[in-house]
Amino acid sequence: MERYFAKSTTGSMPEIVDFDKLTRDPSKRKRLADYNINQHEEIRRKYLTWGAYQPCPAKFKPRWIGKSKRYFNPEWYDLHRNWLEYSEEEDKAYCLYCYLFRDNIKGNKPGHDAFVVDGFVNWKKAVERFATHVGDRDSFHNKALKNGEDLMKTEQSIPVAFHKQSELEKNEHLIRLNAAIDDIIECFAEEVLNCILKELDNGVFSLLVDECRDVSDKEQMAVVIRYVDTHGLSNERFVGVLHVEETTSAYLKSKIDFIIAKLGLSLQQVRGQGYDGASNMAALTNGLSKTFQRKDMDIVNAISDVESAKRELDKLRSEHGWSSLLSKFSHYDDEKLMKLAKFYPNDFSDNELDYLEKELCLYIDNLVLTLPVATATVERCFSAMKLVKNALRNKMGDDYLSNSLICFVEKEMLDTIPNELEG
Template identity: 25%
Template sequence: MDRFFKRKSSSVVEDVDREKSNSVTFDITQLPTDPGLRIPILDYDVNIRDQVRRAYMQKGPCQPLDHDFPYRPFGQTQTRRFNPAWFKEFGSWLEYSVSKDAAFCLYCYLFKTSVGKQGGGDAFVSEGFSYWKSKDRLNIHVGDHDSAHNKARIKCEALMNQEQHIQSAFFKQSKQVRSDYRIRLTASIDCIRLLLRQGLSFRGHDESENSENPGNFLVLLQFLGDHNDEIKAVTMNKAPLNCKLTSPDVQKDIVSACAAETINAIIKDIGDSFFSILVDESRDVSTNEQMSIVLRYVNNSGQINERFIGLEHVSSTTALSLKAAIDKTFSKYNLSLSRLRGQGYDGASNMQGEFNGLKSLILKENPCAFYIHCFAHQLQLALVAVAKKNTPISNFFRLVADVVNIVGASSKRCDHLREKQANIVAKALENGEILSGRGLNQETTLQRSGDTRWGSHYNSLISLLAMFSAVIDVLEMISVDGSNSDQKGEAYNLLESILSFDFAFNLHLMRTILAMTNELSKALQRKDQDIVNAMELVKLCKQRLQSFRNDGWDSFVQQVYSFCQVHYIDVPNMDDMFIRRTARGRPQRQAPEITYLHHFRVDLFCAVIDMQLQELNDRFSEANTELLLCVACLCPKDSFSAFDKKRLIQLAEFYPEDFSSVNLLTLDDQLETFIFNMRSNKEFEGLKGLGDLAEKLVMTKKNIIYPLVYKLLTLVLVLPIATATVERVFSAMNIVKDRLRNRMGDQWMNDSLVVYVEKEIFSNIDNEVIIQRYQNMKNRKELL
């Protein structure tokens, strides 16, 4: 025998190699068909012995050609013929060595069984059995049930049985122990589910048994046990000391399993669909730079989804660093950059740089990943630009910020403001000036404005208008009863400034303009918004601003006059001459002579609106105008009145990787049938946007009938509109990682944030799936 094999049993390794020879490799598919060749089973490694035998039984009596063991056809030697059918008849114990031309017993050889003269003495163990005339000797060697051969067989089968391995035997558990472990693990997962959904902390400062506040996780687990006897019997102090499943490592492993299954559900939902990427950066409470990645795609039901797949900590915010982080995420989740069809970022130079920005780096690898500037950020940038470019408006916003700061500087002043406002509301209700009802006249306070929060300027101005009388009272109180002269002087100056016609005029002007754009801003933040509706909203916003500029002056100025009359603000005579003044208050030299009417209507009213219109036109033209015009041709409104086949073919040409020249010809014919079907089908009447069209096509299974049209529609729908979802992620990040949890690691925060943001998907994941992933993450002390 040239080579046997090694087997491992507990800590003992039995090396049963004899007469060492080189290991032989072979290709089963290349087995020769010559029936005169032998099978050198024992001359091969144990890992391939069974493969050789199975292949042999399938192809017939043959053996692989092997140069180390040159075969000798039967008839040219004095060796007797070994019947290949014996392998099948006597099972797995029979082994044959081509070099010795003899058969051996695997069981007896493995356990060095000495059978004396039974079954041919040691022939099947030492020198080998080669007396081929007597087949009965094989049966004699097997013997009855208590023969040495069968005893060796039982030992070998036990050795091969994984469940009888020493490690399995060591960890062998009763059904009750496994049941208790499952109950305990399920209870911990249920507690973690609640904490993750609410974004709550897990641990306390003192988690000892005598602690009055050991943390949310332990308190919730105790509460769960107090209301469930089955859980109480196996958790907390009733659990084994080495398997309580309450340690921080166990908590992190369970959260990691929850996040992994949530991401898997998202990736599975994406499938092989096209998608776009939305990226933004922000610092967490520990001043670590975090990059949020969101994917926008159309699922199998035709619904538009934007899903958060994770945070990446980036030490540098250069375009190359961000690109490397995106590549790492794509590799981690097996996402292909070739399926990317859109990019959405804010206005940062490292994102939208023409040559070295993130968008340019991705476009070099995938030219079809079209970049669309965030519409909502464009809108906010336009509003901020107005505040910075127009000096009176910039000064107005500075005054608003100062008023909010000084009135809300202390809790005493805030309480006084609420008290004053409550008295004003009560008086107005008594006089019938305002109506009462559910949700009306609720207690409020001044809101701070900010350049990075959409709609915050508008909310700040609305609150100031609603509480203007109360704000005046509080400023008067501070100017008289302030703790020092600086506070008194600052309050007096602010009171004098806001009780001017200029402030009242600018307050109503900016409130009206921001009210028009606020509706657009909110609409653009919807997750299911499509690019056609977005462009229509932008167009509507421009039309409202233009109409307000042309025809809204008279009604607007009357509104300002009424406000000034209520609050005793002096109104200048519009026909008087207006004196322009420098920053120091001196009259401006050689200034043109203009009236107050010209100043307020031309220099402020028309100028501010013109700046808004110009800013909107400039910002929204950054997107590929031709692409957007082609997209609008798919809009289903008014029975597909905007349908234009030439434009849609042109749109398909933007995606050469998805529409070949043959596909374009097919699409041309398919569009003709598609539009005729749509206009004659009542099911497609009343659709409002591309999203509704996609869902209806899937619902009626017409996406199968018109596959190229549906592909074109999905390519349009994945184009990003706004980075609102990314902004929501950063808002959630401030909840999950707050000032008291500022030492959270990046992985711990990422896992918690994925589940918190995508709680809708996480709610549909069964506990059993999480349990199995948790068990497979590493070797556990308990088995299921």
């Protein structure tokens, strides 16, 4: 039994043990402190489930006490069924509960070491010593017995108590968790939009707009912008989805106003508009074009009128094809347009003339790259929406849906954003 007093030679955590390989013989058991601390409760529970180790061999070993042979009496089991244990190999008696609920350091609990560490062997005085060991209601043995009974009560176990606590706090926890997820997705969506705006570099763009019903039967309007970046490459980027309660041109215009303002852009940067062929959207070409027109629009915005662009695109589908359109661009002369603008000093200040000159330099490239638009990108956004908002996640909020779609559709751009953002 010297193992009960040996100090650990290493500071490492004991290994996890297989409960089915625990020793039943009380004389061979390690002290509980020698097991992994994370397994203490389950080890106690395992031994209590087994019950006190009470073998009944055909003949117990004789032990000389004074001049007489004494034997362990199996009838003592009946008197102390729940705690009295016997080791056949050592011919000694032990207490299960005191073993499980004491630190097993010799001398720490006077009078109890015999039933935990050394083993009790004085069979002549066994009945008397058993009663002394049990003691009164406040004895160490009875406290250990009470601890064992509490441990075996399912409703008082730690897993059950944790389950009850989590049930009581479940709603609050889910609210906090969802709020945290919402904030994370919103932050990444904002970073993706910032990357898009950086690519746009405050340049001109075309709008691609389409609508579709989601799994909750809510009408959603997806918005994609088409633009030429600073490297001269044409890009189509998804910038958000908006829930629309009606599909009139005035209402949809207000929604487009909202998302463009949210991005920090201006309608004066719009060079084209694209919609699908649905009846409720096709009528918007005229309605929105007129709504977007303002008396202070410059000459470039007038040139990029949506209706004229639509007519040109229709001609591209005719037998003349692209050659006819490109031949018309060959007569374009930005120097003549600059001279024309100078005849209207009330409409073009010096600063506006400088801005116009820069606009005209990029006009042909941007017009060709932004106006011949299609809504395939928007349709792909709706395909993504069916994955993000499905039957199992049909109660997503509008902002959460939009932010999630931005991260999902623009995943390549999302991958370029570091996890730790500079604040």
